[in-house]
Amino acid sequence: MAKYNILYIDDDASKHGLEQIQPMIDTLEESDELKIHPFQSGPFDKISESLIKIINDFDAIIFDYQLDDRANDEGERGNMKAPVLAQHLRTEITNTERSLKDIPFILCSTNEKLQKSFTSDSTSHDLFDLKFKKDSSNLLLVTKRIRALVEGYNSIERENDLSNLLQNNYDSLDNRILSKFLSDKKKLPAHEYANSILKDLVYINGPLIGHKTLAARLGIDIENSPHWPALLENYFMPSKYSGVFSGGWDKWWMDSVNDIFLELTGSSLSSIDARERVSLLTEKTECKELKLSDLIEGCRSYRYWTICKSYDKPLDPREAFRAYTKKEPKPWQDHIYISKPGALDRVGFEDGLEIHPNDYDRYRLTIENLKNEGTK
Template identity: 70%
Template sequence: MLQKEFRHLGELLNYNYENLDNRIFSKFLSTREKLPAHEYASTILKDLLYIDGPIVGEKIVAARLGLNISESPAWSTLLEEIFLKAKYTGIFNTGWDKWWMESINQVFLELTGSNLSSLDAKERVSLLIEKTGLKELKLSEIIDGCRSYRYWTICKSYNKPVDSRECFRAYTKKEPKPWQDHSYISKPGAIDRVGFDEGLDVHSVDYERYRLTIENLKDEGTK
């Protein structure tokens, strides 16, 4: 029975998911009874497609490659040709343009000979231009007040790529599961409270660090 479940999940995702977190599909693989179709659909939607994690959206792909989408005319060519095999083609793919992050990493490694996460954005973009010949790719410039080009997420205040180490975790109504990505607010965005009037806020796990940052700034201003 378990072998059938493995095969069925692979067919639904159109992907060899052996390297994914086992907890994602644990309820299907731990029972000898076949669960109804809506259970598969609900898990794939809620645990893989709604929130970035093993499968990511266009903005996260661009951030991790270091690119400014709006200023990169070659962006669509890069996605549709160079990173085509990373595209999510499983069930519900017509409703979401998504990419397997593991495959993005693999394509980048095969193309450049370097690990994506070991480089900063300037190095990533430079290698992409060199190896693809796509000169119309533009580096996403750093958020004013930040220092790191090691982008890996999106700042919710400015909707721009940022290094998560220069961020506070953002409050979300539903806590991400272990394999899902957290949302972040860059320190400059949080300090200036950009988007806070629209409901954005710092997560409780980072609130004390955020409070101390504000207090330190006030102390420096009084000196």
């Protein structure tokens, strides 16, 4: 298996600060798939010139968000945040006269710094293909995703046919998805393909859905269903996404899931509730140990179709409020939902969860009705 060289720019990549980031580096290198090369931050003009000279030697760049906290070994302090440097490098990469390698950009920082600065700066979000926290408990998954990004960029450099990149007939998708890449004009840079595929398809439910949403729509409690892996492997594997970046994210084509369920059971997935879905799957397949997901306390409907952001449990969107997101979902993308019990108890709100403005009046009215009932 090839080992990829990853440049890691951090103001702690100095003799005085390296011990603070070494544990993270060691974990990212643990699987022997990546080699992390620390690079000291410093004044913008100096390090940007140095980076342009060496960028073709690397397969991806990890940027610490805060590049101006600590002076480097020469006593020079950085004078910018990661988005400024990343934007400059993207511009230089796009300049065809430079012949620079287009590679994934990844952002890391402490959660506190990301919350305070980066999350409120939506103009910077498209510069990075992946974001993670330095103190994440799942850095091995980060390693897997960095590798998938590198391999995805390599695939995009070789291929510009969307059906081949997605390993699915592009004509079966909403024709607004990735439409800017259909022009016969010169191929757009790899990072533009990557950004659109990741953020229009992979990172948010829509034509592709995630593992937990798939389980919710089938009605299955993953943790208490011993035959869940076998159900996926033996029956729903044809619906699994195998296109670009699939090595880092497990996703399923929803239209294919619908077709497989109909073929297996003779029923439309959306026309029956979770109790019937699980009953039919245990009847029509060899997977008998499948448990129905329980209702969220305070909910009544088993027509699960999404996940409650407060409780991370299956939910009927009709018993929920939409959550506010920095970017409004596109027409082919699903909203994020908060169950009514979760919203009323404000579970997760301390971490930034909010009611969507278009649902706020309904949320407020629900609270008022409950108060009025309590005074009767």
